[in-house]
Amino acid sequence: TQYKKNKDKHSIPIPLDVFYVFMNHNINSFIRQFEKGRHQTLVSFTNAYNEVKLKLDKYKVEKSLNNHPRIFQIPGYTIPLFNIEASPSTVKMLPFGYVIPEEISTPSFTIWGSDFYVPPYTLVLPSLELPALPVPTGPLEFSLPEFKILSTPRNILIPTLGNITYDFSFKSSVITLNTNVELYNQSDIVVHFLSSSSSVMDALQYKLEGTSSLTRKRGLKLATALSLSNEFMGGSHNSTISLTKKK
Structure with a gap:
């Protein structure tokens, strides 16, 4: 089997001029439609977010008025092998849920027969709150570059x-x-x-x-x-x- 290379090439034109003209004629219309759709999307998202925030705040207020904070008491205990004594500790839960604690008090640890001592600590966790999400009143600036015809090859050459x-x-x-x-x-x-x-x-x-x-x-x-x-x-x-x- 023998193969002899051919020097000819197939030329496939690329209509870049039509593409540039189309983009330049429709770029302003595209920007207007994009800004309109972006503003509508932002308003819809903000309204839905604020509605969820109002429901959550209302739920927290109602539960806080009707229920008192629940405090779980953990009794003290002793680890015999290590001679470590732990003091009682508490976990204070939010009045509207059992999952997220509001305050945690860690026990103190004492080793018998030594001066080693770990004092208790109180950890206060921030409550779950959603910040207000305002909608910007002024339009956001958005611009696209202008397309220019470059001096690039207008054809694709494929070897024959x-x-x-x-x-x-x-x-x-x-x-x-x-x-x-x-x-x-x-x-x-x-x-x-x-x-x-x-x-x-x-x-x-x-x-x-x-x-x-x-x-x-x-x-x-x-x-x-x-x-x-x-x-x-x-x-x-x-x-x-x-x-x-x-x-």
């Missing part, structure tokens, strides 16, 4: 497939086979196929040849020719398909 040649042969005491396939990709695309055999037996001798070409000048034209010769059969076929542009 080169020429490929494939040969196959087989020899034995009875028959010899030869096959050749060639593909030429220049201004036209041509594929040629040839397969033949020689043998001491006439029935095993044949020749099969085919050619197909694609012409791209003034439209598309596909021409195909095929022939077969053998002692028992033979024939040929020719066809042409053309596609042309209407004027």
Whole structure:
């Protein structure tokens, strides 16, 4: 198998001019629509947030008036192996829930027979509060850059497939086979196929040849020719398909 590189390239145009014109003509409309949608979204989010905040504050006030803070008392205990004595401690819960504590008092620790002592501490946790979320009255400034046509390549160049040649042969005491396939990709695309055999037996001798070409000048034209010769059969076929542009 052999491959020969083709120096030709396919050029695909990029319509950058149309893109730049479209963006510049529609950029102001896009900014107005974006600012309108952004403001509506911000107002909807703020209203929903403030509604949740009002319900939470109302719930906290109602529960605080109806219920008193719950205080859980943890009794003191002693760890015998280490001779450590822990004083009683408390956990003060919020009046409207059992999950979040309001105040935690840690126990003091004393080791018997030593001067080691850990005093108690009181930890006050901040309550859950949602800050007010105001909506800005003035419009937020937003601008997009102007698109300009740059001196960049307007086409994408793709290398063209080169020429490929494939040969196959087989020899034995009875028959010899030869096959050749060639593909030429220049201004036209041509594929040629040839397969033949020689043998001491006439029935095993044949020749099969085919050619197909694609012409791209003034439209598309596909021409195909095929022939077969053998002692028992033979024939040929020719066809042409053309596609042309209407004027």
